[in-house]
Amino acid sequence: xxxxxxxxxxxxxxxxxxxASLTTFVIALIFFREDxxxxxxxxxxxxxxxxxxxxxxxxxxxxxxxxxxxxxxRRSAKKIE
Numbered sequence: 001x002x003x004x005x006x007x008x009x010x011x012x013x014x015x016x017x018x019x020a021s022l023t024t025f026v027i028a029l030i031f032f033r034e035d036x037x038x039x040x041x042x043x044x045x046x047x048x049x050x051x052x053x054x055x056x057x058x059x060x061x062x063x064x065x066x067x068x069x070x071x072x073x074r075r076s077a078k079k080i081e
Contacts, residue, residue, distance in 0.1 A: 006062075009058060009062060012061065016057065017050055020049075020050075021046045021049065024045060024046045024049050024050075025042050025043065025046035026042075028041065
């Protein structure tokens with residue numbers, strides 16, 4: 001079961017990062033719109049932000065997965081087993 005959850009977290013990380021990076025690209029493109037290199041700069045910002053935040057999100061998700069914070073049902077299920 002552990003392997004499945006890691007794959008799920010990785011898939012969630014990638015799909016979220018694609019959506020978030022597209023948003024960052026559009027915002028950066030708007031900010032740089034007067035610059036002839038606007039698309040190149042927006043791409044650089046989006047790619048850099050993507051790589052850094054994808055790693056941060058994955059580890060953040062794994063930490064929360066291991067945490068029991070706010071999960072009363074998880075403790076109850078362990079007692080039943």
